[in-house]
Amino acid sequence: SKKPVRVAVTGAAGQIGYALLFRIASGEMLGKDQPVILQLLEIPDEKAQNALKGVIMELEDCAFPLLVGIEAHSDPMTAFKDTDYALLVGARPRGPGMERADLLAANAQIFTVQGKALNAVASRNVKVLVVGNPANTNAYIAMKSAPDLPAKNFTAMLRLDHNRAASQIASKTGKAVAGIEKLAVWGNHSPTMYADYRFATIDGQSVKTLINDEAWNRDVFLPTVGKRGAAIIAARGLSSAASAANAAIDHMRDWALGTNGKWVTMGIPSDGSYGIPKDVMFGYPVTCEGGEYKIVQGLEIDAFSQECINKTLKELTDEQDGVKHLL
Numbered sequence: 001s002k003k004p005v006r007v008a009v010t011g012a013a014g015q016i017g018y019a020l021l022f023r024i025a026s027g028e029m030l031g032k033d034q035p036v037i038l039q040l041l042e043i044p045d046e047k048a049q050n051a052l053k054g055v056i057m058e059l060e061d062c063a064f065p066l067l068v069g070i071e072a073h074s075d076p077m078t079a080f081k082d083t084d085y086a087l088l089v090g091a092r093p094r095g096p097g098m099e100r101a102d103l104l105a106a107n108a109q110i111f112t113v114q115g116k117a118l119n120a121v122a123s124r125n126v127k128v129l130v131v132g133n134p135a136n137t138n139a140y141i142a143m144k145s146a147p148d149l150p151a152k153n154f155t156a157m158l159r160l161d162h163n164r165a166a167s168q169i170a171s172k173t174g175k176a177v178a179g180i181e182k183l184a185v186w187g188n189h190s191p192t193m194y195a196d197y198r199f200a201t202i203d204g205q206s207v208k209t210l211i212n213d214e215a216w217n218r219d220v221f222l223p224t225v226g227k228r229g230a231a232i233i234a235a236r237g238l239s240s241a242a243s244a245a246n247a248a249i250d251h252m253r254d255w256a257l258g259t260n261g262k263w264v265t266m267g268i269p270s271d272g273s274y275g276i277p278k279d280v281m282f283g284y285p286v287t288c289e290g291g292e293y294k295i296v297q298g299l300e301i302d303a304f305s306q307e308c309i310n311k312t313l314k315e316l317t318d319e320q321d322g323v324k325h326l327l
């Protein structure tokens, strides 16, 4: 049987954590033959540590055959020790009256500490996924704080935007979501993201041709995908924790186990592709094989797409400029 791998999860007692841990432990992320050790991080606060104890009791009571160890931590330097996968979910939410700059600064502090800890103690091959918002900028900060780890090991979650776009396309065309290929989402995990179905097919047919409605793309599809998180909060009174956790599972599974040529979206440090400045943590269409992602190259960027990409890039470079002095 396989050697266990170490999976660290931060914000482990939060809403996303609650929807995420049981699926990691059951083998949905790394495969039904891969034993895992969970290294769970929560803030030292007594309430959070108690909540974490409760979650651990439930994990124990599932008697998952693949779950061979569970650890509770309040310090990233121990939580990230030898970790092979790190899902950084915990982040500082925007409080009442909090300015954007305060939010960026609070998170810069958290992700600087966590990046340094990963740099010091994690496996040299650690795969890092940042879910906590602002996810792209938090991932950028962690990457910049971990100079001894390869930059490509740091990623941000755009998969929820990708999955939301796929679901909207399936419902518009009246076809099953499983038939979709070649969907792309560019940019920041925020309402400025650009979901792009110009190359997509569903059951082998061109999505663009099937829909054939530029106004729907611009006035319905893009705003619906971009504002989906807010629509779920309005409907449920709570945020979209389950679908966020699901997207995190999809992202890590595809990165680790491969996509068989299928395009998925990941936020990754730019290598300069498509004119995005190097190191900007940007959503790209990628394929994964052998534990590595590769940007889908050679796609034509038309005027409308360039305008959308420029807008989401501007937002990201503004965020990253806003934290530069903190790094």
Ligand code: NDP
Pocket: 010, 011, 012, 013, 014, 015, 016, 017, 042, 043, 048, 089, 090, 091, 092, 093, 094, 110, 131, 132, 133, 134, 160, 229, 239, 240, 241, 243, 244
């Ligand atoms: P959640 O588990 O619901 O969310 C955690 C983070 O994920 C937030 O930053 C949230 O962003 C983000 N997120 C990304 N995509 C989504 C999505 N689609 N839907 C919802 N959230 C999304 O938050 P909780 O407050 O329930 O739990 C957070 C836990 O993290 C707490 O237990 C807390 O103790 C811990 N924490 C840890 C910190 C640390 O490690 N130093 C710092 C702060 C908290 P958004 O805010 O934009 O919704």
